[in-house]
Amino acid sequence: MKNKFRDYPILEAKGKSIPIFYPHIPKNAKKSVSKVLSTRWIGQGPLVDLFEKKFSNQFCDGMPVIAVGSGTDALHLAYILGNIKKNDEIICPVFTCTATNIPLLYIGAKIKFADIDPKTLNISIESVERLITKKTKAIVFVNYGGILNNLDKLNQIAKKNKIILIQDAAQSLGAQYKNKSITKYADFTIYSFQAIKHITSGDGGALIVRNKFLEKKGKRIRWFGIDRPKKQGGTWENDIREVGYKYQLTDLGACLLLDSMKEYKKIKKHRNSIYKTYLKNIVQNNKIQCIQTLDKKADEVMWLFTIVSPYKDILQKKLREKNIETNQVHFRNDRYSIFKKFVKNKSFKNMDFIQNKYLVLPMHTKMSIIDAKRVSLEINRILKNID
Ligand SMILES: Cc1ncc(COP(=O)(O)O)c(C=O)c1O
Incomplete structure (x- = not known):
């Protein structure tokens, strides 16, 4: 159809215009990037390790953090570590960034969309309860716009039905619930550091898991399935036993995040x-x-x-x-x-x-x-x- 109105083109950020989004660049960014560029590590190196440690302390009450290349990567990795398999039923929000749901298509899981709560646009608890069956493996929920979902109720439902909870916290960095990090209220929590999020590395993400076993496994899968610390330490047996991919954050991104975290x-x-x-x-x-x-x-x-x-x-x-x-x-x-x-x-x-x-x-x-x-x-x- 000719000239059919679809949406407005991006508004140029100039003069008195007010764009909807704008990246937050920390004060020290240029200096930090330039410093990284003069080292041996611009890909995944020591700053990624440092970022994981500091991020865990600042936002995750000390829980293990796996830094990745995007929030979408973090979601995909969460689904893999959550052992979600073909035909598993997963309850998902019908209203979210498609990144929440797309990785489940790669796995072949059965998506069961839940309706929204009209007051918050978050997933509706009644709708979730109606969708639960014996085959439900996980509930994925988003804290839309930064507004927390009903974390107590979701935890009760998950516990009662032995279901995994996956929290897409791409939009709720640093939130707390009852004085604890929101990461304490889910088996897996993901963050996004895409350009317009609270803090950004251009693109980046993090997956927060409950234990060291999942942390180690996640870090192997982040790097083809290779135990990188062992490889770099010269003690890797030179075999890959699990299928990984390349989901890593880079030191260039990590330096921006470390500076932003200070702000x-x-x-x-x-x-x-x-x-x-x-x-x-x-x-x-x-x-x-x-x-x-x-x-x-x-x-x-x-x-x-x-x-x-x-x-x-x-x-x-x-x-x-x-x-x-x-x-x-x-x-x-x-x-x-x-x-x-x-x-x-x-x-x-x-x-x-x-x-x-x-x-x-x-x-x-x-x-x-x-x-x-x-x-x-x-x-x-x-x-x-x-x-
Ligand atoms: C709710 C939600 N989930 C997932 C993502 C995906 O994150 P990323 O763009 O870092 O892959 C985003 C943002 O883009 C998001 O807003």
Whole structure:
């Protein structure tokens, strides 16, 4: 079809424009990268080890960390280490970045999509409970936009049914639940350090596991199936017994992450201030609602600010005219052809209701609190003019 509207092209970041995302580059980045470039290790070297140690202490209450090349790598590795096999039933969020679900297609697992909770856009607990069968091997859940899923309830369900819990925390770096790292509430937790996440190495990720056995196995699979410390120590027997791949992070990426981790408190404060500014200034009524955190036991750091409005298209268009970029970011996964065989005769009532109404507003460390106020006031003005 000719000229059919699909989406707005990326907004150029210049002048007073407010792009939806912008990478956070730590102050010391150029110096650190340049230092790495003058060493022997630019691929996976000692800085990756150092990153894993520091990341574990700062964000994972000391749990083992496997640094990888992306959040998608971390998910794939989690599914392998979770022993997910062909035809195993896996309960997954219907609304997420496709990276959550795509690795399961490589394995040949049976995806059982769960509907969303319309208040948080996270996986709905009722929907999860309805999908559990004797064949359910794992539940995969996402903390959408930084808002934690119901971790207590998911843990109860998993324990009762002897199911593995896999937490896609790509959007909730550094969050805590009841004063503990969220990594304590799942068998596997993944993080993403893709360009627009809280901290970034351009692309990168981490998988957090529960024990040393899985850590060692994960680190072998990260490197073709080779025990790298043994190989580098000259004691490897020169045999590969398990199928691995190449999922590693590089020292170039690790140096950026190490610098960003030092700035994490500031990043968290800024992102949460933008979140609070939107909440305080956007007038919520029957024309617009904000997706917000509800759980008092959660200490979160926001990654997305999402509104729900029947006037989503008008809002997006009018904001764009003011050089403010908004987007839906993620789309329901059941509509993608690659998942077609899992969704025949399935319905997702809450997803159906919200699919054309949600919209993500700008949030990043390059924008100011005044920018967030400007976006909020524009939204109020646009909606006020609609009868
Ligand atoms: C919820 C979620 N899961 C997984 C990913 C995949 O991470 P990556 O892009 O680092 O592979 C992302 C981000 O891209 C994400 O937002």
